[in-house]
Amino acid sequence: MTSPTSYQQNITEFPVRNIEKIHLPKDLEALKTILLQAGESNRPVYPISTGHNWGLGSRMPVNDADIIDLKHLNRIIEVNRELRYARVEPGVTQQQLYDYLEVHAPELMLNVTGSDSGSSILGNIVDRGSGKSGHRAEDLRELTVMLADGQLIRTGFGELQGSQGSFYKYGLGPDLTHLFTQSNYAIVTEAVVNLRVKQPFNLYLAVLDKSGLKGFLNKMAELVAQELVGYSLEIDSQNDPKIYELFESGKDFNDKWFAWFVVTGHEEVLPAKHSVVTKALGSLVAELKAYPSSDDHSSSTPPVRVRIDRYHGQPNDHSLLATARKFGVELSGKEVNLDLYPQIPGFRCVLPVIPFTGASSDIIQYLESFSKSRGLDPAISIIALNDYSLEVFVRVYFDRSDQSAISQAGTWARDLLSELKQQGIYPYRLDIENMAPYLQELKNPYTLLQCQLKNLFDPNNIIAPGRYS
Ligand SMILES: Cc1cc2nc3c(=O)[nH]c(=O)nc-3n(C[C@H](O)[C@H](O)[C@H](O)COP(=O)(O)OP(=O)(O)OC[C@H]3O[C@@H](n4cnc5c(N)ncnc54)[C@H](O)[C@@H]3O)c2cc1C
Numbered sequence: 001m002t003s004p005t006s007y008q009q010n011i012t013e014f015p016v017r018n019i020e021k022i023h024l025p026k027d028l029e030a031l032k033t034i035l036l037q038a039g040e041s042n043r044p045v046y047p048i049s050t051g052h053n054w055g056l057g058s059r060m061p062v063n064d065a066d067i068i069d070l071k072h073l074n075r076i077i078e079v080n081r082e083l084r085y086a087r088v089e090p091g092v093t094q095q096q097l098y099d100y101l102e103v104h105a106p107e108l109m110l111n112v113t114g115s116d117s118g119s120s121i122l123g124n125i126v127d128r129g130s131g132k133s134g135h136r137a138e139d140l141r142e143l144t145v146m147l148a149d150g151q152l153i154r155t156g157f158g159e160l161q162g163s164q165g166s167f168y169k170y171g172l173g174p175d176l177t178h179l180f181t182q183s184n185y186a187i188v189t190e191a192v193v194n195l196r197v198k199q200p201f202n203l204y205l206a207v208l209d210k211s212g213l214k215g216f217l218n219k220m221a222e223l224v225a226q227e228l229v230g231y232s233l234e235i236d237s238q239n240d241p242k243i244y245e246l247f248e249s250g251k252d253f254n255d256k257w258f259a260w261f262v263v264t265g266h267e268e269v270l271p272a273k274h275s276v277v278t279k280a281l282g283s284l285v286a287e288l289k290a291y292p293s294s295d296d297h298s299s300s301t302p303p304v305r306v307r308i309d310r311y312h313g314q315p316n317d318h319s320l321l322a323t324a325r326k327f328g329v330e331l332s333g334k335e336v337n338l339d340l341y342p343q344i345p346g347f348r349c350v351l352p353v354i355p356f357t358g359a360s361s362d363i364i365q366y367l368e369s370f371s372k373s374r375g376l377d378p379a380i381s382i383i384a385l386n387d388y389s390l391e392v393f394v395r396v397y398f399d400r401s402d403q404s405a406i407s408q409a410g411t412w413a414r415d416l417l418s419e420l421k422q423q424g425i426y427p428y429r430l431d432i433e434n435m436a437p438y439l440q441e442l443k444n445p446y447t448l449l450q451c452q453l454k455n456l457f458d459p460n461n462i463i464a465p466g467r468y469s
Pocket of ligand 1: 047048049050051052053054055057058070090113114115116119120121122123124126127128129130131132186187188189319320323338464467
């Protein structure tokens with residue numbers, strides 16, 4: 001039997017939860033048996049897809065529970081080229097779907113994340129993660145879920161016979177799909193996710209002065225709303241480990257932000273869009289460079305190369321490898337699992353979601369000054385989820401063997417969440433440590449209704465107790 005110990009190791013150094021067993025079901029029958037037995041013995045279970053939930057809990061449950069690791073349910077059940085979707089099980093990784101599409105539907109791509117190539121599609125979507133081209137939840141069409149009593153339910157039109165594939169996601173009547181994202185009402189066994197047609201694009205890298213963030217965000221919000229720029233914006237602070245290779249040239253980039261974004265379109269349209277975008281941004285940025293997707297980027301710096309790959313739908317491990325390398329560790333091997341390398345610094349993160357407006361630059365300034373007042377130097381990425389929301393991924397790194405640094409980072413995250421809440425700024429995802437206390441304080445008629453729904457779906461509270469509830 002797989003040992004629970006490795007499932008307790010986590011890059012964030014969250015206190016260890018009691019995990020007695022790791023279940024590794026090979027099919028839905030086995031999953032049903034595990035769920036029914038968990039109900040009979042009143043022993044909670046916590047499902048994970050590939051468990052790369054780094055920064056938010058890794059493979060650990062919110063409260064003590066046995067793990068149901070769904071990595072062996074890893075079939076790509078269907079790819080529909082005409083209707084552009086894939087139906088996948090929990091264990092299907094970004095790399096697995098990419099490899100499949102390259103052979104069977106090379107014109108299509110997934111909106112991949114910046115996490116590693118071995119992370120799941122389904123686990124990320126049910127945690128409502130973010131892709132390189134927008135919010136992953138918005139790519140979701142349908143789910144199949146197993147309830148605590150073993151019953152399988154398909155959302156959308158999934159239950160209806162004679163359907164001609166997944167082409168209308170709402171079904172009839174109340175739409176239940178998102179009841180099962182950021183949720184503990186059921187175990188998700190299949191997801192139908194959008195695929196996109198690959199198109200030519202230009203990747204841009206803009207270097208901004210810190211004081212220019214407000215004007216830049218205002219202009220980008222306009223360009224994204226006009227559909228000149230895709231939901232691709234990512235702005236990184238200079239100390240973000242995943243871009244450290246940009247500075248190997250020795251050029252002085254102090255006090256700058258680094259903004260990446262993509263302009264997509266048919267090759268006859270792209271030059272016109274390029275001209276509008278460069279004119280619009282010209283006076284707002286210190287530097288602006290375009291990297292056409294059609295060029296050979298094999299000699300470009302890695303942060304450029306890997307972004308070109310991702311916008312072609314090809315995932316990679318660069319964010320992890322670069323972070324490790326910046327701290328002097330070379331990761332090797334097939335599976336890159338940050339949890340298992342205590343020599344790489346740990347990190348704590350907070351993930352506020354803020355309006356996509358120039359005024360939000362004040363919030364970014366606040367995140368920096370709050371952290372600096374604690375003697376911490378936060379790395380910050382600002383990421384477009386769509387044309388009106390930005391995710392902020394703010395984190396601090398610490399030595400995993402230093403108890404006082406671990407506890408300082410934990411206090412920073414808790415206090416920052418609380419301070420932001422006072423200002424009406426909320427996270428779009430929470431880690432397993434802050435989930436319960438944060439949500440308890442939010443108590444309102446909406447969260448009470450969520451609890452009532454939990455009682456309806458899982459009256460014995462067997463599935464992932466405490467997860468977003
Ligand atoms: C360097 C770096 C870069 C990252 N970049 C990104 C990024 O670009 N975008 C992003 O969103 N995240 C990112 N992450 C965070 C994280 O790695 C990803 O979100 C990753 O996809 C989550 O791991 P997973 O896919 O294995 O999901 P899992 O860890 O398997 O699942 C996440 C959670 O969802 C729930 N869950 C999983 N499967 C099921 C199921 N079948 N039924 C019910 N509930 C389930 C569980 O509660 C689980 O804890 C990054 C992390 C690092 C360290």
